Amino acid sequence: MIRIAVAGAGPDVESTYATAAQEAYVAFPAPYSENPADLLGRLNGAPAPGVIVLDSRTDLELCLGLAGRLATEHPDTVVLLITDQAETLGLRAMRAGVKDLVPAIADTQQVTEALHDAAHLAKKLAAHHAAPQENEPTGRVITVVSPKGGAGKTTVATNLAVALASAMPHSTVIVDLDLQFGDVATALNLTPQHFLPDVLQSVATGDTIAMKTRLTLHDTGLYVVPAPDHPAAADSITSGQVSQLLQLLSREFAYVVVDTSPGITDHTLGALDQTTDPILLTTLSVPGVSGLRKVVDTLSVLQMFTDHNHLVVNFADTTHGVSQKDVDETLGVPVETSIPVSKGAPASVNTGVPLMQSRARDPLVKALAPLASRLLPDGVDLDKRGRVRERKRAKT
Ligand SMILES: Nc1ncnc2c1ncn2[C@@H]1O[C@H](COP(=O)(O)OP(=O)(O)OP(=O)(O)O)[C@@H](O)[C@H]1O
Numbered sequence: 001m002i003r004i005a006v007a008g009a010g011p012d013v014e015s016t017y018a019t020a021a022q023e024a025y026v027a028f029p030a031p032y033s034e035n036p037a038d039l040l041g042r043l044n045g046a047p048a049p050g051v052i053v054l055d056s057r058t059d060l061e062l063c064l065g066l067a068g069r070l071a072t073e074h075p076d077t078v079v080l081l082i083t084d085q086a087e088t089l090g091l092r093a094m095r096a097g098v099k100d101l102v103p104a105i106a107d108t109q110q111v112t113e114a115l116h117d118a119a120h121l122a123k124k125l126a127a128h129h130a131a132p133q134e135n136e137p138t139g140r141v142i143t144v145v146s147p148k149g150g151a152g153k154t155t156v157a158t159n160l161a162v163a164l165a166s167a168m169p170h171s172t173v174i175v176d177l178d179l180q181f182g183d184v185a186t187a188l189n190l191t192p193q194h195f196l197p198d199v200l201q202s203v204a205t206g207d208t209i210a211m212k213t214r215l216t217l218h219d220t221g222l223y224v225v226p227a228p229d230h231p232a233a234a235d236s237i238t239s240g241q242v243s244q245l246l247q248l249l250s251r252e253f254a255y256v257v258v259d260t261s262p263g264i265t266d267h268t269l270g271a272l273d274q275t276t277d278p279i280l281l282t283t284l285s286v287p288g289v290s291g292l293r294k295v296v297d298t299l300s301v302l303q304m305f306t307d308h309n310h311l312v313v314n315f316a317d318t319t320h321g322v323s324q325k326d327v328d329e330t331l332g333v334p335v336e337t338s339i340p341v342s343k344g345a346p347a348s349v350n351t352g353v354p355l356m357q358s359r360a361r362d363p364l365v366k367a368l369a370p371l372a373s374r375l376l377p378d379g380v381d382l383d384k385r386g387r388v389r390e391r392k393r394a395k396t
């Protein structure tokens, strides 16, 4: 059981949290310093709780400082803040490593949901740190994640996969992990015979040859694992199966590109567990960027936030009062790729021919080609229409 410690809960919220956390509840007095040891020392040597809720209404600065120290010193611990400034505090709290803000006026059901999500994440973190992966995979696993729907994950994933596959034949497989509404097959104009559950069956038996026969081949030489053909099938797929699939594929392919559903679902966490190159995708909107900050925090805590992260802004010329500099500063990572609005993108989905395949003169192709080039080996480089050209200089 993940223990949920609530520190300094005001009298108006105390019983709500005690009820919501049930037997996992541990009451702490208000923290008096930013040093986690001062708080956790009160446990008399018992391990740190998986979830720590700080009532920030008495001393916000102290709670933010403490949250920051907990994030680095106890990365398995998930910190929530009780606040009456949820509207304005968002980005600052996320930067301090807080995973969620719970309004002080939240009712028992809302608090139960917030604690449930936090405990779930804490469990994942504990499991991840307890069992590091063996058998390092050989290929690169490139997972496109975005907290919000419609940011362009499928567009980026399919075009990037086509670019890699075209540059290096038989090098690339794309996996559609948008399990309920995946549209990778449609974006590639494929009518698959086999879907993710079929491929997983052969993964379970460890039969690599059978697994490969269940991949769908696209005209560009790209292999495809389409999402289940029925949304209900998603329920029976576990994150462990997703991890196992990607591990196996990464031994067979140089590039495994993964499209995901919005947010960080269990399945996406399973994919991130095997990911070498997360592509963090956002639009220039406040919800998009603050959501992505949470993604960055999750990756950091899972120690998956490495030099191989790629921050991509889509619809980059459609700002909603947010600049690329704001994104850099909020996320602490420079924007690597900016994709402007492309007139051809929506039409390419309808025709099922990705812009990278049609070698279109298009801003999306021009923006994604350098990203693909950086993923490709030295000496293989794409020009602004996605065509292979000889690279003159060595890669860094
Ligand atoms: N740079 C762009 N310029 C113009 N249109 C774009 C661009 N990127 C994506 N689109 C269009 O935006 C729509 C949403 O893109 P896409 O399906 O790739 O997003 P998504 O993040 O995968 O969405 P979902 O969360 O629903 O899976 C599509 O119609 C796509 O053609």
Ligand SMILES: [Mg+2]
Pocket (backbone or CB within 6 Å): 153, 154, 155, 178, 183, 259, 260
């Ligand atoms: Mg999509």
